[in-house]
Amino acid sequence: xxxxxxxxxxxxxxxxxFMKPGLHRARVLPVAGVIHLALVLAALAxxxxxxxxxxxxxxxxxxxxxxxxxxIFTLCALYAPAYLALRMERNFGxxxxxxxxxxGMASLVAVSRxxxxxxxxxxxxxxxxxxxxxxxxxxxxxxxxxxxLLICSVGMALALLGTFFVAxxxxxxxxxxxxxxxxxxxxxxxxxxxxxxxGFVLLLVGYGTKMGLAPMxxxxxxxxxxxxxxxxxxxxxGVTTMAFLSLLRFxxxxxxxxxxxxxxxxxxxxxxLSMTWAFVFMIRQGDLxxxxxxxxxxxxxxxxxxxxxxxxxxxxxxxHVAANALVKSVLFLGSGNIVRSFSSxxxxxxxxxxxxxxxxxxxxxLGFLAIVGSPPFAPFTSxxxxxxxxxxxxxxxxxxxFLALLAAIFTAMGSVILPVLQGNPNPASVRTHYEDTFxxxxxxxxxxxxxxxxxxxxxxxxxxLLSRAALLVEGQP
Amino acid sequence: MTPNLLLAAIMLINFMLVAxxxxxxxxxxxxxxxxLLALVLLLMHDHWPFHVLLMAFSTAAIKGxxxxxxxxxxxxxxxxxxxxxPYVGYTLTLVxxxxxxxxxxxxxxxxxxQAGNLGTLFVPASIMALFTGFLLLxxxxxxxLQVVGYLVLENGVYLxxxxxxxxxxxxxxxxxxxxxxxxxxxxxIVINHIQTAFDSQDTHRLAHLKD
Numbered sequence: 001x002x003x004x005x006x007x008x009x010x011x012x013x014x015x016x017x018f019m020k021p022g023l024h025r026a027r028v029l030p031v032a033g034v035i036h037l038a039l040v041l042a043a044l045a046x047x048x049x050x051x052x053x054x055x056x057x058x059x060x061x062x063x064x065x066x067x068x069x070x071x072i073f074t075l076c077a078l079y080a081p082a083y084l085a086l087r088m089e090r091n092f093g094x095x096x097x098x099x100x101x102x103x104g105m106a107s108l109v110a111v112s113r114x115x116x117x118x119x120x121x122x123x124x125x126x127x128x129x130x131x132x133x134x135x136x137x138x139x140x141x142x143x144x145x146x147x148x149l150l151i152c153s154v155g156m157a158l159a160l161l162g163t164f165f166v167a168x169x170x171x172x173x174x175x176x177x178x179x180x181x182x183x184x185x186x187x188x189x190x191x192x193x194x195x196x197x198x199g200f201v202l203l204l205v206g207y208g209t210k211m212g213l214a215p216m217x218x219x220x221x222x223x224x225x226x227x228x229x230x231x232x233x234x235x236x237x238g239v240t241t242m243a244f245l246s247l248l249r250f251x252x253x254x255x256x257x258x259x260x261x262x263x264x265x266x267x268x269x270x271x272x273l274s275m276t277w278a279f280v281f282m283i284r285q286g287d288l289x290x291x292x293x294x295x296x297x298x299x300x301x302x303x304x305x306x307x308x309x310x311x312x313x314x315x316x317x318x319x320h321v322a323a324n325a326l327v328k329s330v331l332f333l334g335s336g337n338i339v340r341s342f343s344s345x346x347x348x349x350x351x352x353x354x355x356x357x358x359x360x361x362x363x364x365x366l367g368f369l370a371i372v373g374s375p376p377f378a379p380f381t382s383x384x385x386x387x388x389x390x391x392x393x394x395x396x397x398x399x400x401x402f403l404a405l406l407a408a409i410f411t412a413m414g415s416v417i418l419p420v421l422q423g424n425p426n427p428a429s430v431r432t433h434y435e436d437t438f439x440x441x442x443x444x445x446x447x448x449x450x451x452x453x454x455x456x457x458x459x460x461x462x463x464x465l466l467s468r469a470a471l472l473v474e475g476q477p
Numbered sequence: 478m479t480p481n482l483l484l485a486a487i488m489l490i491n492f493m494l495v496a497x498x499x500x501x502x503x504x505x506x507x508x509x510x511x512x513l514l515a516l517v518l519l520l521m522h523d524h525w526p527f528h529v530l531l532m533a534f535s536t537a538a539i540k541g542x543x544x545x546x547x548x549x550x551x552x553x554x555x556x557x558x559x560x561x562x563p564y565v566g567y568t569l570t571l572v573x574x575x576x577x578x579x580x581x582x583x584x585x586x587x588x589x590x591q592a593g594n595l596g597t598l599f600v601p602a603s604i605m606a607l608f609t610g611f612l613l614l615x616x617x618x619x620x621x622l623q624v625v626g627y628l629v630l631e632n633g634v635y636l637x638x639x640x641x642x643x644x645x646x647x648x649x650x651x652x653x654x655x656x657x658x659x660x661x662x663x664x665x666i667v668i669n670h671i672q673t674a675f676d677s678q679d680t681h682r683l684a685h686l687k688d
Contacts, residue, residue, distance in 0.1 A: 062615075095674065115648075116648045116651060116652055119652060120651070120655055123655065123656075123659060127659065127662075146620070149664075150614070150623060153627060153659075154610075154611075154614065154627065154630060155628075156656075157630055157631055157634050157656070158607075158634075160656060161603075161607070161633070161634045161637055163652070164634070164637050164638050164640075164641055164648075164649070164652075165637075167641055167645055167648060168591075168637075168640060168641055171641065171644050171645065172591055173591075176644065176645075177644065177645045177646070177648060178647065178648070179645070179648070179649055192589055194587055194588050194589060195588055195589075198584075198588060222555070247541070311510050417560075456683065471619055
């Protein structure tokens with residue numbers, strides 16, 4: 001079962017590779033996505049009966065994250081055939097293989113129970129997404145790819161060093177190889193704290209780079225800016241989710257070692273810094289995709305802040321992973337459609353998008369309202385939950401800063417986005433042949449509907465899954 | 478013989494890297510540093526089972542020969558051009574590297590070593606290499622020099638991993654070897670592309686994307 005999660009996407013990738021060129025290659029993606037999603041759900045339903053493996057196991061925390069990534073992937077995969085049909089001149093082989101390779105490696109990260117394997121999986125997700133970044137094959141996308149590779153490779157090197165620090169602490173605590181995560185959590189109290197602290201700082205910087213927390217987020221605006229919307233979705237909803245999971249794995253070791261307060265201070269600081277940074281760069285941002293990239297930086301900050309507040313806020317932060325990923329896929333895929341119609345992502349050239357592209361425009365507007373935390377969408381639930389936990393637990397300063405930043409970001413983002421959507425299209429602006437079609441809008445509507453459902457009603461099994469995942473984050477079995 | 482002598486040499490190479498303005502010399506220095514790492518690894522063990530020899534050999538081969546050769550080839554194929562001035566001058570980076578070394582020693586004193594490693598310079602050498610790598614990555618304009626910076630940073634991670642290599646060979650060897658292979662793969666491809674697309678590896682020209 002566990003191996004099927006990893007192997008199905010990889011087999012599908014091999015199938016794509018050996019198929020003859022043509023659009024049917026793109027149709028493998030939705031099939032593989034739906035199968036993978038079904039496998040994740042089946043594995044979660046049967047997790048009580050699955051043999052607990054030492055190296056690989058699907059626990060509630062990994063299961064929740066993989067469920068999010070698999071859903072996002074399926075949404076993108078449903079969008080892919082219609083999108084690729086617009087770009088028939090391109091070879092879909094590399095695109096499909098890279099997408100499916102990413103899904104396989106994300107599954108590896110989710111199920112791995114050893115920090116070394118976790119790191120290998122994260123490195124592999126970075127590599128498999130690199131060809132996607134260079135998909136447009138022009139100078140600007142090359143520049144974005146170079147920055148992504150260099151900055152993320154440095155981040156991964158630091159994460160490896162942090163992993164080694166934790167391993168050295170484990171060695172001093174009397175643990176031998178192999179250092180499974182469960183053994184690390186169980187024996188955390190006996191490890192020397194200086195090494196654990198230093199290790200966590202390195203891991204926060206390393207995996208934080210991958211998540212895109214400020215000030216290590218500098219690859220993000222370029223990477224999101226120069227790639228197709230579908231790749232932006234995979235990066236903003238998939239890669240960052242897995243990086244967050246990797247960080248949480250180590251956070252639970254620290255929490256078990258009694259270093260929770262130290263780590264939480266760091267996370268709150270990083271969270272607020274990321275939100276501030278995102279706010280500053282959102283003001284009068286002239287590029288649609290870069291705006292979304294800064295919004296992603298902001299929401300990574302919210303995740304870090306939530307875990308940093310702790311208690312119930314941890315649970316809301318985990319919920320926010322899903323909320324953010326779903327709404328981000330609406331925004332990225334929707335921005336793709338808008339950019340295609342106006343043939344520019346420069347906001348000065350785009351106006352009246354709702355009139356020209358009613359479905360994509362409306363989805364984008366609702367997605368914008370959702371991402372800034374308006375009810376009744378899912379992000380509202382988590383943002384409200386995190387803020388009220390912060391204020392309720394006596395973190396008045398941090399809590400009010402959090403709320404003030406959210407309000408500021410709402411204004412900054414709104415003043416940039418609303419003129420683009422409302423009004424009449426400027427007659428002088430370019431109009432390409434692109435029109436909204438079912439294949440290019442249905443995934444958006446679906447993602448928005450999911451975000452709406454999650455915002456109003458969380459099914460019972462998911463609630464149990466989330467609360468068990470939150471316990472795992474806090475270092476309790 | 479303790480490995481401290483070699484570690485000191487590795488730290489000295491970091492200073493030379495920061496002070497050097499010529500790309501070809503930096504590549505040579507990085508190759509030398511990589512080769513020394515393999516020597517330190519051999520020194521750590523009293524007898525050499527197959528997996529230790531394999532790791533030492535691949536370290537020396539990849540860090541000492543393959544990657545430098547790739548970088549040299551990329552350098553040779555480029556049109557001769559003047560070195561662009563770095564963002565921060567050579568003297569200032571040298572001073573920063575010295576300050577970083579001091580900081581590395583202070584930090585290392587706060588991290589208690591295990592009985593078997595007491596008195597060794599692994600931790601300060603590792604942190605210093607990390608710092609030097611960062612300096613090169615952030616202050617140099619040429620893509621090739623940034624790659625050298627990344628290599629030095631990786632060498633820092635490698636140095637620390639040597640403290641673990643006896644007790645946790647599996648974790649260290651897979652992690653480090655994979656990192657090496659990825660490094661070549663990725664940097665090789667990107668450098669090639671940058672060359673064809675821009676006809677130069679001055680990353681300063683890779684500066685169209687900004688706010």
